Structure formats: structure tokens, C-alpha cells
Amino acid sequence: MMLDQPGPDLPVAAGRVPPAIRLTGLRRHFRGAPAPALDGISLEVAPGEVFGVIGRSGAGKSTLIRCVNLLERPDAGRVEVLGGDLTAEGEAGLRTARRGIGMVFQHFNLLASRTVAGNIAFPLEVAGVPRAEREARVAELLPLVGLAEKRDAWPAQLSGGQKQRVGIARALASAPSILLCDEATSALDPETTTEILGLLADLRSRLRLTVLLITHEMAVVKALCDRVAVLEAGRVIEQGPVFDVFTRPRAATTRRFVAEVIGHDVPPGTLAALPAPGPGEARRLLRVLFAGPHSTRAVVSEASRRFALDLNIVAGRIDAIGARPFGIMALAAYGVPEAVEAAILWMRGLGLTVDELAWEEG
Amino acid sequence: MLPWLTPMLEDLLVEAALETLVMVGGAAAIAVLFGLPLALLLHATAPGGLAPSAALNRPLGLVVNAVRSTPFIILMVAIVPFTRLVAGTSIGTGAAIVPLALAATAFIARLFENALREVDRGVVEAARAMGASRLQIVLKVLVPEALPGLLAAITVTLVSLVGYSAMAGAVGGGGLGDLGIRFGYQRFMPEVMATVVLILILFVQGLQSLGDWLVRRLRRR
Numbered sequence A: 001m002m003l004d005q006p007g008p009d010l011p012v013a014a015g016r017v018p019p020a021i022r023l024t025g026l027r028r029h030f031r032g033a034p035a036p037a038l039d040g041i042s043l044e045v046a047p048g049e050v051f052g053v054i055g056r057s058g059a060g061k062s063t064l065i066r067c068v069n070l071l072e073r074p075d076a077g078r079v080e081v082l083g084g085d086l087t088a089e090g091e092a093g094l095r096t097a098r099r100g101i102g103m104v105f106q107h108f109n110l111l112a113s114r115t116v117a118g119n120i121a122f123p124l125e126v127a128g129v130p131r132a133e134r135e136a137r138v139a140e141l142l143p144l145v146g147l148a149e150k151r152d153a154w155p156a157q158l159s160g161g162q163k164q165r166v167g168i169a170r171a172l173a174s175a176p177s178i179l180l181c182d183e184a185t186s187a188l189d190p191e192t193t194t195e196i197l198g199l200l201a202d203l204r205s206r207l208r209l210t211v212l213l214i215t216h217e218m219a220v221v222k223a224l225c226d227r228v229a230v231l232e233a234g235r236v237i238e239q240g241p242v243f244d245v246f247t248r249p250r251a252a253t254t255r256r257f258v259a260e261v262i263g264h265d266v267p268p269g270t271l272a273a274l275p276a277p278g279p280g281e282a283r284r285l286l287r288v289l290f291a292g293p294h295s296t297r298a299v300v301s302e303a304s305r306r307f308a309l310d311l312n313i314v315a316g317r318i319d320a321i322g323a324r325p326f327g328i329m330a331l332a333a334y335g336v337p338e339a340v341e342a343a344i345l346w347m348r349g350l351g352l353t354v355d356e357l358a359w360e361e362g
Numbered sequence B: 001m002l003p004w005l006t007p008m009l010e011d012l013l014v015e016a017a018l019e020t021l022v023m024v025g026g027a028a029a030i031a032v033l034f035g036l037p038l039a040l041l042l043h044a045t046a047p048g049g050l051a052p053s054a055a056l057n058r059p060l061g062l063v064v065n066a067v068r069s070t071p072f073i074i075l076m077v078a079i080v081p082f083t084r085l086v087a088g089t090s091i092g093t094g095a096a097i098v099p100l101a102l103a104a105t106a107f108i109a110r111l112f113e114n115a116l117r118e119v120d121r122g123v124v125e126a127a128r129a130m131g132a133s134r135l136q137i138v139l140k141v142l143v144p145e146a147l148p149g150l151l152a153a154i155t156v157t158l159v160s161l162v163g164y165s166a167m168a169g170a171v172g173g174g175g176l177g178d179l180g181i182r183f184g185y186q187r188f189m190p191e192v193m194a195t196v197v198l199i200l201i202l203f204v205q206g207l208q209s210l211g212d213w214l215v216r217r218l219r220r221r
């Protein structure tokens, strides 16, 4: 019985397919800045993958994503997209390469002087696509993003969500296989965010897009991404399949991000309220991760019976990432010290992840 | 038509109004023609622009500022040789257009530059991300996006030109200002002066309203 499955089987990890995006040793130090915005970043995004980069404000996320299409030229490092080295391209070559990379922006960046259709047609116009073809493509894209009725509306007449739909359609106009999203939902309310994330998820699978998105919201990563990298002070401090990073965050920053969507930590005050251990008894606070078909209750009651422990559930929740359900529980275990140890080993033997939570004795 | 004026004065007034129209219109047309490329050059060569170049931006900015800070009446006199070269003469309505156009070009270039600066950097960045060339960014993004601001700048310039043209008129360019001085002031005919001022006010009001209306129309979408 596999409780702790490995992350999605990524072809790039297996070395079968070249990555859609490969960043190697990117560095960018802005003039006058005390520290580099990017401090040696290496990442690979597999074709068809949705890769999230999360970080606090100022971590270097925007700088990083702008380096992928060379809107920002890194001081050092290499940017390869679909096998081509963009850092080696001149202006003309870059322009051609950029047409194969769609980009969606936090503040939409629509042209106020053009209608919805005019905005979507813009990248085609720039590429010299004849008018009839442009119009056909716009007519194809409008229903795809749910804006069939808004063809001739001006951006000023649209809601934020509708503007972002235009932004997405425009990014897809020249049929790129790669989509870059710079905080695509950060300017939207929660409901609209869900809508836009749904649209991106739908488009991603329909059009087999490779998506690199940056965000400061873990909920976006959870909803959309296959893999995630955590950025801090211009460095990748943690990366891996979203499920793994969510269920077993290592870096403190990652834990804080994850805590936003799934509470790993025990609510303050609960610990102080727990009874003190009796004489000869050990008290341990454990965090148990269930990532499989185990019933949490069955494990708890069996451990309690087998090892003669008192198991007190302090906090817990059940959630799912992608289609994989998992449960996280904080347990206060009381019992003979050896029995507690044995119970931990037994649970690990079942494939559960058991960590000891730091606990200040009162 | 105007019962307080003799028919002869009425004719003079019509002629003067036409001269003012020619001076203002001619100078404005030239100012837009040269001012827009100049503004685009200033904007593009500024730090963080499409083609940053301090070597180009600084001297250009200096020249524009120099022209703008020279009082018009001095500018007019100072460039008489240049006016002769261009217009063949230094007096008359046609000749007056030269200094007017020069002053207006510098004036409107700064206003245009401000309007261009108002264009959201994000939109320019989006165009770059879509593979637009610099020329395409100028023609398809900067100018269309800045259009309401550019129109407002043209309106302001036209209005200022009406005032300057009165000055140019006084030194031989003809026009309403000249008429007002010659008859209203020197021959002490207050009714002529009042009529001239009234026409100038209507002129400016009309221009301003038309400009505002156009800008509003563009901004509404």
C-alpha cells in the first residue's frame, strides 16, 4: 500500500524531454540596490507543466519572470526557451522569440485606445498577420475566454475579471506554447480570482500550455500548479511538486506560505490548556501527515490501543491537492516513553509522516 | 454687421481676423509637425525610455528649454536673420509665422512629452513582451494611447498662440493685435479695441471648447 506517493512523474526529471524553459544561474543586480534581485537562480519547467514561483514582496519574482522573455536582461546566466538560448539573441531574434511566449500581467496592461478585439489582435498586427486572419483568430479567441459579447467594448467598460480575460486572450493570440503569468490574479477579488484560475486551468489542458506563473498567494499555487519554487531574497530556497511542498514544507518561509492555506501549526493557547504528563509519563506533540487511503481515526485508535497511549487530537484538517487527498493532524501523546517511541515507529512504518512539533514546556 | 464700426473698419477687422487665423493656424501646424517627433525623441532618449541616450537627450532638452525661456518679443527680434532666410522677409503675416512656429514648437514639444510620459509603462512593456519593435511601439502604442493628452496640448498651444500672435502683429505681422494697437490705442478708438478683445475672447473660447470636447470624447472610451 503506497501512502506516500512520489510527485507527478515529470518527463523532464527523467531526462526524456528537453525542458520548455531552462534558467541557469540567473543573476541581476540593479544599480544602487543593496542586494541582488536575482542571486543565482536555476529552474527547469517541463513542457505542459504549470510551474509556480512564490515569494514575498521584493523577493525578485517579477524580475525573474521578466528575465524569461528578456524584458529584463540578466547580468549573468542563461535563459533557454524551447531549446533556444534567448540570452544569445539580438533584438530581432528576441522579437520573434517573444511572439512564441505569451505574457499576462497583474494590471492587465490593455491598450485603452483599442477595443477588446483590437487589443487581442495587437500581437498579430505586430507580427504582420493579414487583417482577415487576425479577425478570424479574434473570433476564435473571444468565446474561448468567455467574452464573445464584448468584442467591441472598450477596456474602460470592463470589470477587472473581464480585463484579465482580454489579457489572457491577447497573450494567446499568436498561439504560443508558453504562457508567463505575473501575478495574474493579484488585482482581482477572491471570486474573480477563482474564475480566472479556472479559466487558466482549462486553457492549460486544452491548449497544452506550459505555464510559468509567479504569485504571492499560496492558494493560486494550490489551485493551479504542478510544481512550485519558493523564492526568497533572489534565491530558490525550496522547490518540488506542490503536494510535497505543501505537506512537508522545510524552510520557515515555505511553512508560513503553506500555513496560509493549510494550518500546520497548532492554534496558540491550545497547548497551554493540555494536561501535564503524569508521573513516569512522557508527553510528546506530534504532527502526523496522512497522504493516502488511511482513515485517520483508525490509525489513532489503533495506536492508542496497541501502545496503551492517550492520544489527544489537538488540531487537524483534511484537504486535497490536485486529486490527492491528505490529512494533517497534531496529536498530543501521553504514555510510557518507550511506548510513545514505538508508536511513532509504527506509524512511520505505515507510511505516515510523523514530525515532532517544537513545544515549549510551560 | 457691427453698427458701432464704419464699413471701412469692419473690412479691416475681417482682414485682421483672417491674418490672425493664418498666423495661429500656420504656426500651430508647423509646431505639431516638428514638435511631435521632437517630443518622441525626447521621450525615447530619456532614462528608462525606448532608446535611452543622455548624449542626445541633454542637448535637445537644453535647446528646447532655451527657446521656451526666451521672452517671445526678444526671440522674435533675435531670429530676424533666420526669418529672412526662411520667409524671404522679416515683416508681414507670413514672416511672423516663423518666430511663432519656433516658440510654439518648443512649447508643444514639452507638453507632448508630458502627454507621452502619462502613457502607462506597463502597456509599453506588454507591447515589448508581444514582440513589438520600437517603431511599432511608438506608432501603435505611445501615440494612440497619448492621443487625448496630445490633443489637449494642441489646444493649449493654440490658445497661447492667439496671445503671441497679437504680439507678433504689433511688430508688423498684422492681425487683430496690430489692429487693436493701431486704431484702439494710437488713434484712441475704444470701440475698435473692445471689438478686437471681444473677438479674441470668442476665438480662445471656441478653441478651448472644441479641444475639450474632442479630448472628452476620446477619454470616454
Ligand SMILES: Nc1ncnc2c1ncn2[C@@H]1O[C@H](COP(=O)(O)OP(=O)(O)OP(=O)(O)O)[C@@H](O)[C@H]1O
Pocket: A030, A031, A033, A037, A055, A056, A057, A058, A059, A060, A061, A062, A063, A064, A216
Ligand atoms: N528597475 C529596477 N530598478 C531597481 N531596482 C529594482 C528594479 N526592479 C526591481 N527592483 C528591486 O529588485 C527587488 C526585486 O523586485 P521584484 O519586482 O522582482 O520583486 P517581486 O518579488 O516581484 O515583488 P512584488 O511581489 O512586490 O511584485 C526589489 O528589491 C526591487 O526594489
Ligand SMILES: [Mg+2]
Pocket: A061, A062, A063, A183
Ligand atoms: Mg512583482
